[in-house]
Amino acid sequence: MKHALLLLAALAGSGSALAAASPPPYRITDKIAGPDGGWDYARVDSRTHQLYVARAREVTVIDTRTHKMIGSLGVIAHGHSAVPVSDDRLLVTSGDDASVRFLQRANGKQLARLTVGLKPDAAILSHDGKRAFVMNATSGTISVVDVQSMKIERTIKAKPGLEYAVLDRTGTMFVNNEDFSEIELLDTITGKMGQSIPLPGCEGPSGLALDGKSTRLIAACANGKAAIVDARSRRLVKLVDIGRGPDAVLIDETHRLAFIPCGKDGVLDIFSLEGPEVRRIGRVETEIGARTGAIDPATGTIYLPVANMVSPPSGSGPLQPMPGSFHVLVISRRQIAG
Numbered sequence: 001m002k003h004a005l006l007l008l009a010a011l012a013g014s015g016s017a018l019a020a021a022s023p024p025p026y027r028i029t030d031k032i033a034g035p036d037g038g039w040d041y042a043r044v045d046s047r048t049h050q051l052y053v054a055r056a057r058e059v060t061v062i063d064t065r066t067h068k069m070i071g072s073l074g075v076i077a078h079g080h081s082a083v084p085v086s087d088d089r090l091l092v093t094s095g096d097d098a099s100v101r102f103l104q105r106a107n108g109k110q111l112a113r114l115t116v117g118l119k120p121d122a123a124i125l126s127h128d129g130k131r132a133f134v135m136n137a138t139s140g141t142i143s144v145v146d147v148q149s150m151k152i153e154r155t156i157k158a159k160p161g162l163e164y165a166v167l168d169r170t171g172t173m174f175v176n177n178e179d180f181s182e183i184e185l186l187d188t189i190t191g192k193m194g195q196s197i198p199l200p201g202c203e204g205p206s207g208l209a210l211d212g213k214s215t216r217l218i219a220a221c222a223n224g225k226a227a228i229v230d231a232r233s234r235r236l237v238k239l240v241d242i243g244r245g246p247d248a249v250l251i252d253e254t255h256r257l258a259f260i261p262c263g264k265d266g267v268l269d270i271f272s273l274e275g276p277e278v279r280r281i282g283r284v285e286t287e288i289g290a291r292t293g294a295i296d297p298a299t300g301t302i303y304l305p306v307a308n309m310v311s312p313p314s315g316s317g318p319l320q321p322m323p324g325s326f327h328v329l330v331i332s333r334r335q336i337a338g
């Protein structure tokens with residue numbers, strides 16, 4: 001009897017543990033249609049309730065309340081990032097013509113065009129919003145842009161292969177390097193590059209996020225891994241399994257969660273940021289090609305641009321978007337009664 005009671009207690013404890021470890025209740029709740037064309041990074045402006053998606057030729061704007069497309073802004077050449085930099089302006093990286101454009105958010109009118117390094121890709125803002133940092137992937141440089149004057153302040157030499165970047169509160173910038181499988185460090189106050197952080201076991205890091213509470217970096221790797229890095233000690237802590245083909249890491253600070261969209265496998269991996277380790281706790285089936293996205297910090301809703309991917313007419317080569325099929329997946333956290 002004693003052994004039976006112990007077994008029942010163990011089973012009950014196991015059930016509780018499993019219940020506690022249940023993945024967060026996320027699911028696809030909507031699909032927002034948009035125009036044809038390639039896509040890259042997306043960004044939500046919670047204050048204006050707008051989602052901006054950098055596209056091949058323009059920026060697609062979506063109302064996050066109605067889930068309707070508002071319109072398209074600007075004329076660009078292979079857009080990579082679209083970043084709201086003020087109430088009325090948008091900064092867009094134009095990868096094929098080595099430029100950064102400032103557009104009016106109301107009508108897409110071009111206010112300025114700046115020449116930067118080859119293949120400007122990711123762009124982020126300083127914490128005070130006064131400067132933008134543009135990662136020029138092919139040139140291996142970082143352009144520092146004064147947002148108010150819309151002029152280049154300086155260009156910092158780094159290494160080719162620059163991908164997404166994040167800033168900590170001390171002014172240190174961490175930049176994924178896809179070619180060297182490492183994270184570059186930049187002191188944005190002095191403009192000097194620091195010692196790189198090697199990422200052994202992580203191939204082609206692209207998406208990157210910083211959990212401010214734990215000061216942990218999460219880098220999405222092309223070989224089905226996420227690299228967890230201690231930003232204080234500047235060292236790789238562990239590798240976590242993820243899907244294939246990631247290109248972004250999204251963090252929900254409120255719920256202490258991180259999300260990695262993996263386009264080759266069509267999944268969104270979910271991680272808990274609570275406790276001493278980053279743990280994968282769930283997965284949402286999305287669509288093949290959904291590799292980047294944005295999260296609304298006010299609501300926790302996730303937006304993943306994608307299109308129906310099909311084989312090319314020749315039957316060989318990478319999958320291609322089907323004409324007329326571009327859309328944005330809306331992934332929401334379900335409310336549980338009781």
